[in-house]
Amino acid sequence: MGSILILGGTSDIAISIAEEYLSNGYQVVLAARNLERLGIVKSDLQIRYNGVVEIKPFDAEELQSHHDLVGSLDPLPDITLCAFGYLGDQSIAKKNTEECLKIITVNFTGAVSILNLISERYKKNRAGTIIGLSSVAGERGRQSNYIYGSSKAAFTSYLSGLRNELFHFGCHVLTVKPGFVDTKMTKHLELNPWLTAQPNQVAKAVFRGANSKRNTIYVLKMWRFIMFIIRQLPETVFKRLKM
Amino acid sequence: MRQKVFNWGRYPQGDVDLLPLYYLEELDELTSKPCIARGNGRCYGDSSLSSQVISTITFDKALIFDKKQGIFKCQSGMQLSDILDIIVPHGWFLPVTPGTKFITVGGAVASDIHGKNHHTEGSFSKHIIEFEIYSGEGLHYTCSAKEHPDLFHATCGGMGLTGIITSVTFQLKKIESVFITRVQEKARNLDEAFELFEKYSNHTYSMAWIDCLKGGNSFGRSIMMAGEHTTLNELNAKQKPEALKLLQGSKLNIPLDLPSFMLSGLSVKSFNELYYHKILGKVKQDKTYFDQFFYPLDAINNWNRMYGKHGFIQYQFVLPLSTSRAGLVEIMEKIRNQGSGSFLAVLKQFGPQDGMLSFPMEGYTLALDFPFRPGLLKFLNKLDELVLKYHGRLYLTKDARMDAEVFKASYPNLGEFINVLDKYVPKRSFSSFQSERLFG
Structure with missing residues (x-):
């Protein structure tokens, strides 16, 4: 039976992915900052899925603590999902260094720090899969969220390099760009159904994508098309757009 | 962000700040203004509408x-x-x-x-x-x-x-199993229906579908439905190993609001005719999956859209045992003469009940739907008078329009309830459009 480590285990998407893996017989280790909240998620998952769920404290911003977390994982789960992220507020981040650094640290530096440690162990084992939840926002910087976007761009780039390296050690890296996701938070909003995935759709796509060793997936096909167009726009045109 | 929110009856609609609750720690901030909790929006009226609503649908572990x-x-x-x-x-x-x-x-x-x-x-x-x-x-x-x-x-x-x-x-x-052993028996009129409630009073589950549109000798004709959880002994060798297995049913959906002519008096009458004759003999016994017994309407997604975009009011009242018979006759006559009753109404016997604002009391309760039409509110006020006359009351969960006077006259423990509010929520931090209407 396999196992998965989910970093950032209290978000709707992370919980949906945990559910998908549990219902496929995997053991799940959830790691996140707030242990009390994690405990509630754990009891819920155990009651609903009758599976094995473990929880660990993890703070993406506390880079020094990452070493201990990875050391405490014995055995190391065969799959690691990097599901944490911080959207932040672009207008605040532009003026406030703290907010700006938080966006960059959570989305990029923190992810790099923990995945460096984990990938070294996977290399040694010559087995393991890393799944990174990145974002379509990382494909081209837009004025409304380019600090978040550029941190995700850096993360996507890191994942692609890591995939290249780990390939030679029999390990795999999957990059996921979910697009809009209909979390419980957005239940009452009118989201475009063509562009919005359900958390369990994301979870199923991740599970399938990881199993079939896909490199990069967009959960909804529409996003691949949209991002293709957005990448093709000449910069002279793009810079004039308000988006 | 303000948005239009309504509950299952689609009436009334409110401009609402709908705030999702994720974690206990958020409650202090979320309840800084007067507000009301709302779950899945399956109450019918305005019980869970307020200018600020805390949605607990996200708080579901x-x-x-x-x-x-x-x-x-x-x-x-x-x-x-x-x-x-x-x-x-x-x-x-x-x-x-x-x-x-x-x-x-x-x-x-x-x-x-x-x-x-x-x-x-x-x-x-x-x-x-x-x-x-x-x-x-x-x-x-x-x-x-x-x-x-x-x-x-x-x-x-x-x-x-x-x-x-x-x-x-x-x-x-x-x-012991997912099945219900169900008995259905026809009552030709209201007297027979009451007799059947007596006959089946030892059954754990019972209720009756009642035809509110039929007059004369068939006035109050019903189909009594009683049930018990099926025990292992009642299952055959093939069923036994799967006695507790959940079944996935397929769902119908009503994707849009149906036009209101679909609910004209004639179509309702013919539906009731069909429904009543669905059981051919007088008594029928069978085993059914619990979903079909308890939740027949859940099999149709958005069945509330059947009543069109103006919505409907579900009217549910209870009368004490001593006045049930006379009260039901007078109220059902009034509904029949007005001719705007629903497909089917549900009649059910209640046992004793304590509580301050709990709806049930020992007696009989009737629930029926009225599609929203001009003049409906006035008509329902008339029904309220009859309910009061027979010392009954209305179910707050289905209410969208009752007057404060009717409420105060029919809930005898209201004073006690208000004392508890004074003790625990002196600032009245929780209020709904309904409570403003009824307590105001």
Whole structure:
């Protein structure tokens, strides 16, 4: 039976992915900052899925603590999902260094720090899969969220390099760009159904994508098309757009 | 962000700030303005509408399931449908369930829901071990029949006015299979219907579909439906190994609002005719999956859209035992003469009930739908007068329009309820459009 480590285990998407893996017989280790909240998620998952769920404290911003977390994982789960992220507020981040650094640290530096440690162990084992939840926002910087976007761009780039390296050690890296996701938070909003995935759709796509060793997936096909167009726009045109 | 929100009857609609609750720590900030909790929006009227609404649908985690003792604890936003999926395969069932499984546990407490077993097993509150409630200003209480009993009894059926229920622990009921052994028997008129309620009073579950449009000798013709959980002994060798296996049913959907001519008097009458003759003999006994027995309408997604975009009002009243017969005759005559009744109405016997604002009382309850049309509100006011005349009352969970006078005259424990509010929520931090209408 396999196992998965989910970093950032209290978000709707992370919980949906945990559910998908549990219902496929995997053991799940959830790691996140707030242990009390994690405990509630754990009891819920155990009651609903009758599976094995473990929880660990993890703070993406506390880079020094990452070493201990990875050391405490014995055995190391065969799959690691990097599901944490911080959207932040672009207008605040532009003026406030703290907010700006938080966006960059959570989305990029923190992810790099923990995945460096984990990938070294996977290399040694010559087995393991890393799944990174990145974002379509990382494909081209837009004025409304380019600090978040550029941190995700850096993360996507890191994942692609890591995939290249780990390939030679029999390990795999999957990059996921979910697009809009209909979390419980957005239940009452009118989201475009063509562009919005359900958390369990994301979870199923991740599970399938990881199993079939896909490199990069967009959960909804529409996003691949949209991002293709957005990448093709000449910069002279793009810079004039308000988006 | 303001948005249009309405509940199951699609009337009334409110401009609402709908704020999702994820974590307990958020409650202080979320309840800084007067507000009301809302679960899955399956009450019919304005009980869970207010200018600020705390949506508990995001607060839906299972916390404890003791498979030996049959004790379940969850956050208040968890829906009965999810609970059933968890407990049924282990041989447990909900102690009380209404006609839909798409309600939250918090809503079940705030409405003190009743089911087809009220006459034998009481309302939901009778099976609660304890619940936790946030009453504003940083105060959380754990309540049970022994601990803060006044707040406990005021909260059960209290329509959310005592605070935000955060978790509920309740006792489940042991079952041996997913089936219900069902008996259906036809009553040719109202007298026969009453006789059948007596005849089936020892059955755990009972209710009757009643035709409100038929007059003369067939006035009050009904189909009595009674049921028991099927035991292992009643199953054949092939069924036994799968006695507790959940079945996935397919669902119909009503994707848009149907035009209102679909509900003309003629089409309702012919529907009732068909329904009544669905059972050919006088008595029919069969085994049915629990979903079909308890939740026939859940099989049709959005059945409320059947009544068109103007929505409908479900009118449910209860009359005490001593006046039930005379009261039902007069009220049903009035509905029949007006000719705007619904497809089917539900008649049900209640057992004794305590609580401050809980709806049931020993007697009979009738529930029927009225599609929203001009003149309806006036007509319902007339029905209210009759309900008062026979010392009955209306179900707050289905109400969208009752006058304060009618409410005050029909809920005798209101004074006691207000004393509890004075003690625990002196600032009245929780209010709905309904409470403003009824208490104002």
